């Protein structure tokens with residue numbers, strides 16, 4: 363993990379202000395990036411937490427061999443470029459070029475400079491209009507779907523339609539999960555197949571559930587809990603560092619193999635002698651399963667140790 367040195371008092375105040383702006387952000391409102399410094403502060407703090415979610419998804423996509431051998435990466439709504447950065451870290455040999463797009467020119471300026479510094483061998487550019495994205499690019503986007511107006515969501519959906527595939531990562535809330543499920547249904551009808559997280563290609567069972575939503579939890583690097591910067595971040599921004607829920611969706615124009623047999627959704631609830639958790643399976647059903655310590659000691663132990671994991675060991 364990159365070390366995060368502490369911020370000055372003034373920088374903390376700026377970060378607190380930035381968070382207020384995120385929370386108040388309305389679709390298509392003026393950009394909350396007031397300066398390159400805002401992006402730098404965000405990149406050293408909020409964007410690191412987002413990268414831990416992206417890393418969880420990237421690990422999963424590697425495990426499922428769900429990405430093309432070569433691709434032109436487009437980071438839509440790049441902000442400080444966390445998506446492109448994390449993908450380039452793992453796939454610099456497969457990425458032919460990186461294109462950054464955001465409605466804030468400051469965001470594109472910041473992320474372009476950062477990515478060129480980190481990957482001088484890669485071609486990194488930004489575009490002013492989403493219509494400049496080349497067909498069959500591979501689109502990545504994180505923490506933006508909730509900010510799009512209906513019209514921008516239509517434009518975004520059209521962009522996804524013209525892509526070779528995409529990975530979207532959002533906060534693990536019911537609202538964000540529902541937006542990804544809607545996109546899943548639309549693009550599924552357009553012939554895209556689901557690479558992850560679903561164990562099936564059918565209609566999402568969350569559409570029939572009013573209490574569950576599709577989310578997982580990313581691991582937080584253990585060093586975070588020994589770092590004064592993150593203790594201060596948690597205190598000032600009132601963010602619990604221990605839990606990092608996210609929702610995600612990866613789809614592709616190429617057909618995907620059935621990736622996993624079944625997948626735990628959300629967190630397991632641990633009781634005395636048994637754990638209970640929700641699973642989505644290959645038949646496209648959600649099922650609440652109970653694993654007793656007696657019948658499956660290994661799974662019980664591993665879920666008790668880490669109720670946030672997404673697979674049985």
Ligand SMILES: C[S@@+](CC[C@H](N)C(=O)[O-])C[C@H]1O[C@@H](n2cnc3c(N)ncnc32)[C@H](O)[C@@H]1O
Pocket residue numbers: 384390393394409412438439440441442443444445463464465466469503504505506509510511514
């Ligand atoms: C919460 S930030 C996330 C940034 C980055 N993707 C990340 O995960 O760290 C949302 C970003 O979306 C951008 N944005 C919001 N609406 C947009 C739109 N309609 N078109 C392009 N970018 C947009 C904002 O300028 C901002 O940079």
